Amino acid sequence: MADIDKLLRPHLAEVQAYDPVDPPELLAKQAGIPEDQIVKLNGNENPYGGSPKAMEAVANTPLHIYPDPLQRKIRQALSEYTGANADSIIVGAGADELIDLLFRLFMNPGDKMLDFDPTFGMYSFCARVAGGIVEYVPRDELFDLDVEAAKRAIDDRTKIIFVTSPNNPTGNLASEEHIRELLDTGLIVVVDEAYFEFCNQTVSHLVGEYENLVILRTMSKWAGLAGLRVGYGIMSPKLVNHIIDIKPPYSVNVAAEAALVASIEDAPALLKNVQKIVDERDRMDMLLKETTGVTPWPSFGNYILCQFAPGRAKQVFKQLASRGIFVRDFSSKRLVDCFRVAVGTPAETDAFISALREIV
Ligand SMILES: Cc1ncc(COP(=O)(O)O)c(C=O)c1O
Structure with missing residues (x-):
């Protein structure tokens, strides 16, 4: 029997892998919600799609x-x-x-x-x-x-x-x-x-x-x-x-x-979508500031880092996921009390904010 482990480059035998996001069908299955009803805000993807x-x-x-x-x-x-x-x-x-x-x-x-x-x-x-x-x-x-x-x-x-x-x-x-x-x-x-x-x-x-x-x-x-x-x-x-x-x-x-x-x-049309996302980011930032228990970090991207009280972010993350709303959490020490939410459509922001307010 070949032992492939012996052939591996030693530094790759137990390399720490990248932590990628799962595809929508899997997220939907995990939440027990139809795929077209989940709100996927964990990949900083463009909610308006391509041209x-x-x-x-x-x-x-x-x-x-x-x-x-x-x-x-x-x-x-x-x-x-x-x-x-x-x-x-x-x-x-x-x-x-x-x-x-x-x-x-x-x-x-x-x-x-x-x-x-x-x-x-x-x-x-x-x-x-x-x-x-x-x-x-x-x-x-x-x-x-x-x-x-x-x-x-x-x-x-x-x-x-x-x-x-x-x-x-x-x-x-x-x-x-x-x-x-x-x-x-x-x-x-x-x-x-x-x-x-x-x-x-x-x-x-x-x-x-x-x-x-x-x-x-x-x-x-x-x-x-x-x-x-x-x-x-x-x-x-x-x-x-x-x-x-x-x-x-x-x-x-x-x-x-x-x-x-x-x-x-088609850049002019795509950049109009970018402007919609930027406007929506500012609206989401305002709504987050009006929500108790969470502090948004200022953002120049298509996402916002949300800060919670110690120990709270993981609970909120899980409760959002059980409602079919997916954001990105982190294991690193500096970000354990945060998650990142992508800026989606206005309807997605509303779904995220109302679920968040119920939870916190
Ligand atoms: C900072 C940063 N760089 C690069 C990438 C990856 O870009 P691409 O999809 O072109 O591989 C991402 C994706 O999220 C990112 O956030």
Whole structure:
């Protein structure tokens, strides 16, 4: 009998896995509620879906031909959308694929990455898979970056620093001043702007100035293409070429390519949906402030972090779930008394707020 455990790379034998969200049918089954009646606010998904033009483009795409490994058409479309040169853009199967590729490119086993905790869990997950060491730099009491602590944590094994702006799940922005300070260390600084369209704040104008800067964006949120998996990065052409050299050539599929191009053509309509979500975020924030027992953190994304009294968040989370309302909870120490709720449609906000008020 083969013992595959003996063949595994030792650091992967018991690696801490990523904690993903379950699909709607499973959530509905768990709650004992029909799928069309659940309120799914745990994935920061776009409640208005993708562009109808993207759906049409996907339906009209031949599926038997491989995609362009050099991504000419989609990089050009993104160049027009972002204003960055096409040779500074690389597209991945979600921003997630680019996060993984950055670790493959820069991290030897035993190298370190700096992670401003709490933040999006994919960075530390990909670092662990690459055999790297995750050095957590706690955010301050307002969840702002502690750049001095980050600089103190750097040693000659540190390769890469991840900054999320707006940060998931806390909703706050990183300042350009802090990002410049981190860039001046000379390490790779990845600024994840997955929620850029919900705040219009970016440091992409620094790409020409710093070869060590990587901007990450995604079509999952503003364009509602989370299920198709398409995200992109903006960085120096040199770094783009290194990523192309190691990237699985066809990871961005032809349906995602077609949907990306059609979504960019339809950007004005999609950005109207973004504006609806931003308006709804402000309404939800106001309703939360009027609800006793919960404090919303200010947010620049399409979600709000809700703070509860010690020990209360998990109970509220469970009671919401039993009513078919799903939000995102966290196991980390800093966030045990919080959950994150995505901004959905006005009807979804009303369902969430009225259930929350009954519970608290
Ligand atoms: C900060 C952040 N970055 C990246 C992603 C993943 O993006 P994608 O769907 O393009 O892989 C997410 C998804 O929730 C996110 O919150």
